[in-house]
Amino acid sequence: MKAMRKRLAASTGAVLVMVLPLMAIPAAAQADQRLQRLEQQVTALQRAVFPGGDERYFEPEITPQQRPQNVDNSPSTSALTGVLDRLEAIEQQVARLTAATEVNENALAAIEERLLRLEGGSGATVTTPSGIIANPGPAGTATTLPAPPPQPAANRPTPAPTPAPAAAQPSPARVAAVAAIAKPATGDAGEDEYTYGFRLWDAGFYPEAQQQLALYLDRYPGHRMTSYGRNLLGRAFLDAGDARGAATHFFENYQTDPQGARAGDSLLYLAESMIALGDTRRACIALAEFGDTYQALATGRLSTQYTGLNGRVDCD
Missing domain, CATH: 1.25.40.10 (Tetratricopeptide repeat domain)
Incomplete structure (x- = not known):
């Protein structure tokens, strides 16, 4: 579980390191290529954070269809706008993945803590000064006293059973x-x-x-x-x-x-x-x-x- 958290943190860090330099790249073509690689990495990270994270389970939030299309082929404004829109989408996705990673880390930490308590929580029995065996536990738990002597064992050899006498009926005076x-x-x-x-x-x-x-x-x-x-x-x-x-x-x-x-x-x-x-x-x-x-x-x-x-x- 700790290894999984390290991999998730490393993947998230790699995405953030790649996003920040992209904002300063003036060349639209180079930015587009790097954005494509970045989107692929975000998709891979998304599958790592969410098991089964492929299109069979949910639709990826960043897809080629969501990329802005340069309809009028203007070389400057529309290309830069498309890059900025895609960067904004990636930033939002990275924020979601970071939040999901933190949730997973907290859940894993809670599970580890519970496992440690379960592994080390069993207490040994001790003997009190009065000679009564006690099992240490939360306040108010009962002390284990020796049980009263048992009834005679039912599986001992016994003679053939004889018909039991009819139960004595209470007298009319007692009933009254x-x-x-x-x-x-x-x-x-x-x-x-x-x-x-x-x-x-x-x-x-x-x-x-x-x-x-x-x-x-x-x-x-x-x-x-x-x-x-x-x-x-x-x-x-x-x-x-x-x-x-x-x-x-x-x-x-x-x-x-x-x-x-x-x-x-x-x-x-x-x-x-x-x-x-x-x-x-x-x-x-x-x-x-x-x-x-x-x-x-x-x-x-x-x-x-x-x-x-x-x-x-x-x-x-």
Whole structure:
């Protein structure tokens, strides 16, 4: 690309050097011959600046038909006028080619800069003091925490499947109790769905709350209460006794939006889920990350929960 710019600049310079002496040549015949050579060079330069620049793609701006014809064969005035007109046309074309060259140079420089950024932009992973692997990036990007332990592998040898028992149907009393919880209608459909899920969770209907909050997150992924919804969905699993399912949702909420309104809460509840699963190492990593990332919460709104969880594990 740099070589192409040098060739374009050299060609443009050669054209300008040839144009300026022509203005002082008194002999019309000699000027006409040199003008013909100059027009040919401008045409060649035009093809270099614009790939495919021949008559198959566009009509050259300087053509023999555009040259002034000396109709009355007057040897002085009309010949000089023709030379001046042709010089003016060449000057205009050189100006266009110079501008196009500058545009091309700027575009090539921008491409080179982007290539340099792409070649040198990949950052290596480093280890934070808390032992969490992090990938340096723009401010606000999530730290990579160890994922919660996976579910048992599905491809392990298992005995022949047995028919699953029919799902237990909720009792009429439970159905009536759930139906008694009113769903709000404020005009904000997303907030209404979240609030209804919160009311189900607050009333202790955890399976129903899980279903409702999952529906809210699926329908309104960009809603302003999304961080609340993911955190509350994890709590609905944790309060129902499913610490593994809860850890998945807490981990997702923190990783997806570490600056979210309930990202810090999810990190603490992730530690609580790991403690419930007996995974002290991951619990300590989550607690250390919380203390480093959310110092204001650790000494403020969540200080009691943070202190209590630290007292339940030995992270030395």
